[in-house]
Amino acid sequence: MNRKTFLTGALALLATGVAYPALGQSIPATVDQPVTISYYNYNLASAGNGAEATKRLIAKFEAANPNIKVKGVGASSADITSRIQADVAAGRIPDVVQMVFSDLEFTVDNLGAAALEQIVPETELKAHFEGISPNGLQLGVLNGKTYGLAYTFSTPVLFYNADLFKAAGLDPDNPPKTWAEVKAAGLAITKKTKAEGIATGIFGPSAGDWLFQGVLRSNNGSLMSPDRKTLAFAEPASVEAVAMLRDLYDSGAYTNLDITAAMEAMASGNVGMYLQTSAIQGFLVKGSQGKFDLRASTMPRFGDKPQRPNNSGSALVILSRDPLKRRAAWELMKFMTSKEAYTVITSEIGYLPLRADIVEDPKYLGNWVKEHPLIQPNLEQLRMLERWESFPGPNYRQIQKTMMEGAEMAVFGGTDPAAAMQAAQKSAQAMMPK
Missing domain, CATH: 3.40.190.10 (Periplasmic binding protein-like II)
Incomplete structure (x- = not known):
């Protein structure tokens, strides 16, 4: 052999x-x-x-x-x-x-x-x-x-450029706490400065699904049933969370950069906000020193619903x-x-x-x-941490990939969010353990 x-x-x-x-x-x-x-x-x-x-x-x-x-x-x-x-x-x-x-x-x-x-x-x-x-x-x-x-x-952290907030007429001492506020702040930054509004580490080949899971959960969405047999990321609450990201992108507040480009843009002062792991903090601090006032806030929530960040x-x-x-x-x-x-x-x-x-x-x-x-x-x-869920069975990575590709098509590809997530869920369910 x-x-x-x-x-x-x-x-x-x-x-x-x-x-x-x-x-x-x-x-x-x-x-x-x-x-x-x-x-x-x-x-x-x-x-x-x-x-x-x-x-x-x-x-x-x-x-x-x-x-x-x-x-x-x-x-x-x-x-x-x-x-x-x-x-x-x-x-x-x-x-x-x-x-x-x-x-x-x-x-x-x-x-x-x-x-x-x-x-x-x-x-x-x-x-x-x-x-x-x-x-x-x-x-x-x-x-x-x-x-x-x-x-x-780490947990998801919203890094932001306090100097760009000031230039856009925003209060850097009161950063956005909801996704609606993120959208408003992002639009103000794109309108009044030359910078992009917000970038995230949610999508991309090396992103995984940890940030995405926290976004779904914060809108009371889920990934699968409690018995881990049936996928649930196409249910209404999860689709609504994806639709929020689509609206954020369609409005012009959200820029579609890959993880490396987004990290570098944030470090160089060309993005107002960046939702990502705190593991990039050292890189951002080094890039911002002597150039702009880098600050951080918690993961945005959906209205009055509490954040539900996972690790x-x-x-x-x-x-x-x-x-x-x-x-x-x-x-x-x-x-x-x-x-x-x-x-x-x-x-x-x-x-x-x-x-x-x-x-x-x-x-x-x-x-x-x-x-x-x-x-x-x-x-x-x-203190409010929830578990980063793994999908069961040997096809777990392909299930994750299928879900994320469906979400990416919904947010950036112009596909209806409900249709995209339902199609992804149907394909992924076939890969779940019987």
């Missing part, structure tokens, strides 16, 4: 749920000999969103753990699961991976993710979990076991089958979710600090938080 035939066959097995078995044995107490582990991380592949900060954290970890060498492997958040899947199929099993939450169920069911409760001593696991946000910890739990340890994490971000997952490498991977996971690491992750990248006790501690983030108010909307929304 040649390599191409092997890889094709192995991927087919993975897609049907047949995976290499995960060993259930406990890990050794220490790493008492040299070992190298692979660390698949999408921040390492980012442009200005934390690659350098992640490299420095890895270097600090290696300095503190001289027996452990970490081989960083960068892949975008959109591609990392496919890369991991292909490497597992080829026998190159990663040791620890940064996995987006929407892919966690597939990773457990098909790639042999290790439950931490089965390999880490109970007292050690409990001690490390102490102080981590319960909301964050629960995102990595499936069937009562922790397969993913919450890592980089973006990732968990750290152990895939290694080797006990010594599992111990080394667990040591890396502990370091990357420590107070020291979250101080760097929050202050230099923009993700939420999932250890709440460091927010006011001057040894960690206390002084930084006082000097950087952009973090406040993120902290506020952590």
Whole structure:
């Protein structure tokens, strides 16, 4: 059998749920000999969103753990699961991976993710979990076991250019709180300045569906039935949310830029508002320094309905089958979710600090938080956070893609929102597990 035939066959097995078995044995107490582990991380592949900060954290970890060498492997958040899947199929099993939450169920069911409760001593696991946000910890739990340890994490933030607000006759101290106010502000900016009104990270090849989910939920829409068998994103409340985005675009307030172009336009002062993950905060701060007053607010709501933001971000997952490498991977996971690491992750990248006790501690983030108010909307929304839902079954990514393509056609392609979402739902339902 040649390599191409092997890889094709192995991927087919993975897609049907047949995976290499995960060993259930406990890990050794220490790493008492040299070992190298692979660390698949999408921040390492980012442009200005934390690659350098992640490299420095890895270097600090290696300095503190001289027996452990970490081989960083960068892949975008959109591609990392496919890369991991292909490497597992080829026998190159990663040791620890940064996995987006929407892919966690597939990773457990098909790639042999290790439950931490089965390999880490109970007292050690409990001690490390102490102080981590319960909301964050629960995102990595499936069937009562922790397969993913919450890592980089954010909520949707509305970044805005206070100077453009002033130029457009708007009050920068009272940013838009509803989508109707966003539309009015966007139109004022496009009319009275040379800038675009609002851009978002909702659509595009690397966008996923995390922002879109929050928009639907905030209008009391949903993705699927509670039993996870029937899709529901074409129901009236969800369609109404899509129609709002269509109206925003048709009005001229909403510009259709891909994620990279939108991020760069916001950083250069050419967009008034940008709804996106707080992970781009460092990039925007760097671009705005000395040029304009960058501020942030919470995700817009629909009228009097409350925002229902869900998380973006990732968990750290152990895939290694080797006990010594599992111990080394667990040591890396502990370091990357420590107070020291979250101080760097929050202050230099923009993700939420999932250890709440460091927010006011001057040894960690206390002084930084006082000097950087952009973090406040993120902290506020952590209290109302809802889970980023993953679709069930091996076709989960295709279901997500079909939904997002339907929504994109409705918003930017001129297709009637109800018709577009109904057609997408019909196609996607055929891919759901029977």
